[in-house]
Amino acid sequence: MNIAFIAHDKKKDDLVKFAIAYEEVLKDHRLYSTGTTGKRIMAETKLDIHRFKSGPLGGDQQIGSMIAENDMDLVIFFKDPLTAQPHEPDITALIRLCDVYTIPLATNMATAEILLSGLQRGEFTWREIEKEQGNDT
Numbered sequence: 054m055n056i057a058f059i060a061h062d063k064k065k066d067d068l069v070k071f072a073i074a075y076e077e078v079l080k081d082h083r084l085y086s087t088g089t090t091g092k093r094i095m096a097e098t099k100l101d102i103h104r105f106k107s108g109p110l111g112g113d114q115q116i117g118s119m120i121a122e123n124d125m126d127l128v129i130f131f132k133d134p135l136t137a138q139p140h141e142p143d144i145t146a147l148i149r150l151c152d153v154y155t156i157p158l159a160t161n162m163a164t165a166e167i168l169l170s171g172l173q174r175g176e177f178t179w180r181e182i183e184k185e186q187g188n189d190t
């Protein structure tokens with residue numbers, strides 16, 4: 054499974070804690086992130102993450118591009134709902150693409166916990182089938 058991690062600055066500590074808690078599960082998957090988020094996670098775990106550009110410099114769009122190519126299976130995006138972001142249109146576009154392509158998206162820790170529990174239980178096999186069948190409209 055290809056999994057993307059993104060966190061706004063005030064949520065990065067939470068995402069690092071989350072990645073530490075689920076490191077054993079995550080290490081068996083291909084991981085991607087926006088620039089600074091990935092740097093933080095890699096500094097505090099042994100996880101290997103392909104880092105795209107920082108969010109404000111196009112990282113959200115690069116992850117969006119993987120979604121459009123049916124190459125992303127799960128997005129964990131700890132959004133900061135209380136701080137304006139200069140690249141808000143990119144954030145909206147990324148969330149929109151998750152809905153266009155029916156990609157599971159967690160925008161907070163509570164949802165992320167449930168998705169990772171589902172991942173541990175093997176409940177994401179439908180994504181492999183989607184990819185095999187090339188259901189990318």
Ligand SMILES: O=C(CO)COP(=O)(O)O
Pocket residue numbers: 059060061062086087088089090091106107108109112113144
């Ligand atoms: O801004 C972001 C997502 O919109 C995150 O980018 P960074 O991980 O580079 O801070």
